[in-house]
Amino acid sequence: MANLISESRLERTLLNIAEEQSAGGGLNVFDLRIFQFVSQIHYKHKVTGGAIEIGVWKGQTSVALMSMLEASEPLFLIDKYLRNEALEAIDKFATNHGLSSPIIYEKADSIKVDFQQFCGKNEIRIALIDGEHSYEAVYSDLSNLQSVVV
Numbered sequence: 001m002a003n004l005i006s007e008s009r010l011e012r013t014l015l016n017i018a019e020e021q022s023a024g025g026g027l028n029v030f031d032l033r034i035f036q037f038v039s040q041i042h043y044k045h046k047v048t049g050g051a052i053e054i055g056v057w058k059g060q061t062s063v064a065l066m067s068m069l070e071a072s073e074p075l076f077l078i079d080k081y082l083r084n085e086a087l088e089a090i091d092k093f094a095t096n097h098g099l100s101s102p103i104i105y106e107k108a109d110s111i112k113v114d115f116q117q118f119c120g121k122n123e124i125r126i127a128l129i130d131g132e133h134s135y136e137a138v139y140s141d142l143s144n145l146q147s148v149v150v
Contacts, residue, residue: 009067010035010036010068012097013063013064013067013097013099014032014035014036014064015032016093017032017063017064017067017093027060027061031064032064035065035067038126039067042068042125048070049073049123049124049125049150050074050076050122050123050125051065051066051068051069051073051074051075051076051124051125051127051128052075052076052077052115052126052145053076053078054110054127054128054129054141055110055130055131055132056077056078056079056082056105057079058083058085058089059087061128062075062077063089063093063099066090066094066099066101066103067099068126069101070101071101073101074101074103074104075102075103075104076104076105076106076119076124077103077104077105077106078106078108078113078118078131079105079107079131080109080131080132082106091103104118106118110131110132110137110140110141110144111137111140111141114144115145115147119148122148123148123150124145124150125149127149129145
């Protein structure tokens with residue numbers, strides 16, 4: 001089993017995310033504490049696996065998810081409007097703060113993505129859904145996640 005990340009690394013990453021926030025969206029301190037809480041539960045129960053985010057926007061939650069992952073645990077991103085600026089911001093933050101999880105992304109409507117094919121044989125331990133907010137889209141995302149979440 002992979003070594004689980006240290007709480008101090010997660011704390012540093014989350015504080016850096018909060019400090020580097022740009023106007024117009026992103027995470028607040030309460031959101032960051034939720035990431036810490038989930039990470040503590042995973043650590044306590046030795047839960048491992050990658051992460052998936054549906055709806056990337058500016059990439060701050062992507063970085064928070066990366067802070068919970070080991071270098072061998074991938075981050076999967078799906079966004080219909082996946083912006084180059086978001087990918088560049090994620091890559092820059094990851095490089096500057098020593099986060100090295102592989103990032104696999106798909107610029108597509110999540111309803112049209114085969115999650116099993118997209119994630120391959122990787123198990124997913126945490127999923128963040130913040131894509132399209134219609135009932136049909138959220139229901140589809142939740143249904144599709146069942147095939148890949150541990």
